[in-house]
Amino acid sequence: MKAKILLLIAFFTLIACKREPKISSSEAVSISNLVTYKVQNGVLQMKSGNFTYDFKQNQIPFKKIILLNASMAGYISELNAVDLLIGVSSPEYIYSEKIQSLLKDGKIQNVGSDQKYDVEKIISLKPDAIFTNHIASFDNTYQLLKNNGIQVVFLDEYMEQKPLEKTAYLKIFGKLLGKEEEGETKYKEIEKNYNELKQLALKAKEKPTVLANEMYGDVWYLPGGKTSVANFISDANANYVLKSNTEEKAVTMSFEEVFATADKVQYWVNAGNHITKREMLSMNPLYGELNVFNKGKVYVITGKERAKANDFFESGVVRADLVLKDYIKIFHPELLPDYQLTYMKELQ
Template identity: 30%
Template sequence: MQTGIAEKGDTLRLAYAQYLTIVKYKAFTQVTVRNPWDLTRVLHTYLLVDKRKPLPRVLPQGTVVRIPLERMLVYSAVHCGLFDELGMVEAVRGVCDLPYIRLEKIHRRVAEGKVTDVGSSMSPNIERVIALRPDGILLSPFENGSYGRIEKLGVPLIECADYMETSALGRAEWMRFYGMLIGKEYESDSLFTKVEYAYQALRHVADETEEKPVVLAELKQGSAWYVPGGKSVTGQMYADAGACYAFGTIAENGSVPLSFETVFDRARHADYWLIKYNQMHDKTYAELERDYRPYAGFDAFRKRRIYGCNTAKVLYYEETPFHPERLLKDLIAVFHPNLFPNYEMRYFTPLSE
């Protein structure tokens, strides 16, 4: 069955995603995922074949996925939320890390016995996975990683490398691939078009602003302060929101550990400071100073220009990967408050005293 294909395929134009290539043939669709940690290599090749039709006699090398998937095991709440938005939450039949999933519909379906909780994503309960009989397992890859016993089940492993993309729209564009998996290609294409249009319209508004305030991000964790690199999705979004990121010159697409002294030296005069945290109550200036007294030395602290996102209360991680336009509008409203005077922020709010 594994041989070359003489037929010329139709390559789907992807405008932003760097690690994804989709080529359509008459009998199947070939999806190639590049290795984000070594761009000279392929992470995985998938051959999507309609399950209602016979398997083609001739196929290239790759993992055959019979679509649409109807019994998925999904590791991430991010993808559960997307499938729900595309009207196919019923195709999610198993999840990992249920305590960290904040989607009420998933919890209700678990209680009803329609979704199986297979435990931790680091070590899923293999017996529950086998009993689930998934037709696809969606998980997040990591560098030089293996998936243990789950790899030996003969179930297609869909490696969701969207989180490694270096632009917000690049990550969001992966929804076009995920839509194909569940038979919602048209719907996912339509959704992405709306997201792209809204994002670019907002970016254009921010581009027109003359003032570009300096922004600082995150908090110290232990002995290091992990700041997003200038080429990260976060760093790029600050630029798209009309701000000057204090660490925008760091040419990394992930987070970089810096000492407090380094961060303070470079960003003590930043105009705004954005933090994310997870706790039952909203963080205050008094609590922030109790956490680490030197925080009070930043201009943004003294001028009361710190905005916090309490991920225990808002669906930041669940929504923003595939709806970056929502986050972008929040950021623009922080950096340029006169542009949206009556806007009610979705994720970030000013810290109280």
């Protein structure tokens, strides 16, 4: 009798397991509010901003690609997909040594710049796809490329303001380049690191006040309170001067307006690409009136810079965990005593 009851329990358990809903391949995957995709009837349907795509099985994964934005090189490098690159624009802004080496050997071609793309060269290379941010003034160029059978994929990762959502573009690149497993694995690894660092930051005893960016001419372009910079500062357990602001874009302020909010600032981050405080002061003497300039700490984003190329805008776009780690090291050095900054550098 007892055996029969156990068999019945096992049977109903098996049925219950079989009736569990499975995730359908047609269920949409959200990268962010800007990018989603789903697979339906063997077609990868993707939405990126105002653009929609239907990629059939014979179209993907792409085997030959061109990048028209240096920031996208970070995703390609992270996925170990550099061998798929046949062309890039503005190579002087690309930090990756591997990509630079392949450019030197002629295995990757220079296809112009964001001022003027070499359309004939692009067409002659016969790429499966071109990845680029959408720039409205280049719509005629994009159409010409499409007319020649080239798939143009618009991904505006620079518009993402939540650090991990920017990282999540690894998933869509992985899906399109036959690196889906690598994309998922890399994302989960970075996400785990990020969340653990965020928790670590909460252990800090103090919460310093932070200023960001610098002046251009007579205007100080501060990151809005909902921008990626503001989110990084918040996740690193520090107070950003515009934390109550709700903008996802830069906020323009005069020096006087910034001065009025900066009295208690202890850290100034993302202060351009200056070499020394003296050089910074020579460019704008007003900086010398700020307490943070004289008594606090000032950091620039030149920790990994080579000529015109800055890895903060390349691998830093993908590695949200390392960027957050830099900020935590700056604001709470006692929490990461053995860590050396990756992208940031203190100005002396």
